[in-house]
Amino acid sequence: MTIRTLSLAVFLAVVATQASAQDKPVTPSSVLEAAPATAWKDIAAEDLMVMTLADGSKVVVQLASTFSPQHVANVRAFARARWWDGSAIIRSQDNYVTQWGWPDEPEPKYPDAVKAEPPAEYEQPLSKAFRPLPYRDAYAVQVGHVDGWPVATDGQAQWLPHCNGMVGVARGLNPDTGSSSQLYAIIGHAPRHLDRNLAMAGRVVSGMDALSARPRGTEALGFYKTEAERTKIVSVRIAADLPPTERPAFQYLDTQSPTFAAWINARANRKDDFFAVSAGAVDICNALPPIRQKP
Amino acid sequence: MTIRTLSLAVFLAVVATQASAQDKPVTPSSVLEAAPATAWKDIAAEDLMVMTLADGSKVVVQLASTFSPQHVANVRAFARARWWDGSAIIRSQDNYVTQWGWPDEPEPKYPDAVKAEPPAEYEQPLSKAFRPLPYRDAYAVQVGHVDGWPVATDGQAQWLPHCNGMVGVARGLNPDTGSSSQLYAIIGHAPRHLDRNLAMAGRVVSGMDALSARPRGTEALGFYKTEAERTKIVSVRIAADLPPTERPAFQYLDTQSPTFAAWINARANRKDDFFAVSAGAVDICNALPPIRQKP
Known part of the structure; x- marks a missing residue:
């Protein structure tokens, strides 16, 4: 060197x-x-989604179950029905998002446990666990942390910001909030103008480069044009459902x-x-x- | 879809x-x-660096000649001596930087026109062309634009922020300011704590995905371990030196x-x-x- x-x-x-x-x-x-060991908190196995890609890479997402309970319930229902198995990475747009799900209309029939039209869940009442960051933010009145998550607030409501590595729920025009059948991860600078406009499903905690270092799609908005360009999703599972030996286990630093x-x-x-x-x-x-x- | x-x-x-x-x-x-056409300003061909990679991709960088004149003069001198031809992309660290230059010590002898130890050039007096952005910034007293560039300021000095796509000059410990022999591009969320700590060489204006969508290096800090992992740089040229038919031409939106x-x-x-x-x-x-x- x-x-x-x-x-x-x-x-x-x-x-x-x-x-x-x-x-x-x-x-x-x-x-x-x-x-100290006590500063680290376990992430529940029910809150970890494990996506295995055809190229052998694995992406682990911590699910934002306390922020978007219905959208996360749908994520678990899709995963438990193995609904995503065989779907693909369908889009990668530089300095923006990588997105996955089924590329073609119509999507396969939703599992019964999926609520097709969940409420918005774009914001929640500010948690008592909120710890403010003592620095300015361009977009929100204040920012800080709640239970291991980054949070933005106007003093009354809180919401998860669109930071690099955060995972959101794709949707159509208002009032559609997205079913969670297609998810995206932020791979560039934070597009914070999306805050409070989409439900957040979680945060990538491992394997981020399998989403961010991917060739960008050549169609408009980074969509892949051909089947060959799309990396297949072998499986999506909830960690709690995996055999103990295959189950990932992560901790976050207690934000209090x-x-x-x-x-x-x-x-x-x-x-x-x-x-x-x-x-x-x-x-x-x-x-x-x-x-x-x-x- | x-x-x-x-x-x-x-x-x-x-x-x-x-x-x-x-x-x-x-x-x-x-x-x-x-x-209107008058809102677009030509970027001088002397201020465009064209890097061609062995995989066929081209990266064009607008050089920040008014912000870091000596570091940019060095970039031109390295390019004109064809000093980078045969070097490589040596590093890609997720949500951080992709870096290029010669991977091994010692580097080839510098061209005579290169000033090996330029002054810092980390900040400049605030330009009269500064147009403030009327929004908060987490890091600087104020941010805004000067002659097509993003700028941060404390009211007296200005500097280029480390945004996604900005190109900086790698260096060692203080007081080294870097010769421009190794450059890096920001590929993730803006690491603004680097502002005023490194000289900025410019901004990628075309071909960004050739830097950002690259497999990450597996060594510490995203360095590539083997020659095989490093994409070779075929050539680096200043656009003004290219034949007119091969010369890229770009414009920026007049920030005034x-x-x-x-x-x-x-x-x-x-x-x-x-x-x-x-x-x-x-x-x-x-x-x-x-x-x-x-x-």
Whole structure:
């Protein structure tokens, strides 16, 4: 590696930095390494969706069951009926979304447990667990975190912002809210103008590059033109339904913990040898709660 | 396509929407379609860098010559000496950067015209051409536009923000500012904490997916491990040096024009049939000045 490469490695190594020496600055990764086990909360196996693609990659999505209960109930119902098995990645538009589901009309018959026209679920009353981020946001009155999720609020309602890695429910024109039969993941800069306009199904917690590093579709809006361009979905399962040996297990950093507050502070105030200027702030989409595999 | 697909097409079709009927809402694309020719400004051929990759793709970068004159002078000198020909894409880290240059130490000898240790050029005095964006920013006192570029400011200095598609100069630890021998493009959500910490070389104006849709590297920080993983760079040229028939020509929307102000307003206030709620704001990285091929 060149010096430049090595040095960039330093510059971008926040996640990998060791904080063993007393005189090393506090970094986001040093905060995480020092976190007590109690700062990490298990994600319920019922809230993890596992999508296996024909190229062998696996994408794991944490389902936003407390934000969009009916849309998430539909996700579980589609998965449990194996309804998505054999469908495909149908679209990848640069700096926007990758989307999956059945490419052609009509879609296969919905499982009985699916509610075809769920309520909007675009926003919810602000949770008492809300912890504000002490920095400005271009789109919302305030942003912060609730139970391991990024949240935007007007002071009364809360909603999940369209950050990179967040998963939403495709839909038609109002008042359609989408059935969850087609989902999309944000793969570029956060298109926050979509906030409160679509139901959010969750957040990718593993395998994001299987969605983001995919060749873009050549049709309008990044849709793939041919069957050959579409990567098939082998299966979509809820982790709780998998045999224990195949079941992924993840944890999120408790957003009410002192560790999380320290992590936010370290994200906003970079102090390692690379930085000339520290931002003194971090935006909500650069402050998605850390996720780890359960040790 | 399914209804959902069609409808999502509507929802995401802002760029493609026609505004032929009187009763259609003003959208970002209808504003652009109605723009007078005078609202578009030519980008100088001296300010366009054309990178051709071994897979046949071409990436065109508008060079930020007024923001980082010495780093851009180096880019031109490297290109004119054909110094990058045979180098490679060496790194792709998800939701962060794709980087290119020579993978191994020592780098080939620099061309004589390259200044190996340029000044920082991280910020400049605020331009009189600055037009503020009337919305909040998480990182800077104010953001806005100067001569077709996104800009952040503290009221006195200005700097280019690390938005998706912006190109920066890799460097080592302070006080190294990077020679421009290795460049990177932002491929995910804007890592704005890098602002004022690296010299900015420009912005990708064409071929972005050749950088963003690339398989991520498997080494730490997304570096590619093997020669086979690295896509070779066939050539890097300055457009002014290409034969007229091969020379790309691009224009940016004049950021001091009434059309640009109307475009910003339409970006912040989406009013087509898809939207239930209009954001009433747009962040600087969702407001990069429109670029088009010169008609």
